Amino acid sequence: xxxxxxxxxxxxxxxxxxxxxxxxxxxxxxxxxxxxxxxxxxxxxxxxxxxxxxxxxxxxxxxxxxxxxxxxxxx
Numbered sequence: 314x315x316x317x318x319x320x321x322x323x324x325x326x327x328x329x330x331x332x333x334x335x336x337x338x339x340x341x342x343x344x345x346x347x348x349x350x351x352x353x354x355x356x357x358x359x360x361x362x363x364x365x366x367x368x369x370x371x372x373x374x375x376x377x378x379x380x381x382x383x384x385x386x387x388x
Contacts, residue, residue, distance in 0.1 A: 373387075376388055
């Protein structure tokens with residue numbers, strides 16, 4: 314079935330002018346999912362956190378994560 318769809322698309326594109334083909338290519342390229350790094354995803358999520366909430370994170374949170382999550386003694 315996928316081959317049928319691909320062939321139909323190819324048939325339609327073959328008859329287009331070069332200018333129209335360029336537009337189709339641009340459109341198709343924009344359909345591809347953007348590949349983002351984990352860091353980019355993290356930055357996008359950080360934008361949604363209010364500054365006041367970020368200020369509440371303890372400065373030693375990375376060293377004492379078990380303490381803040383589970384109540385373990387601080388290091």
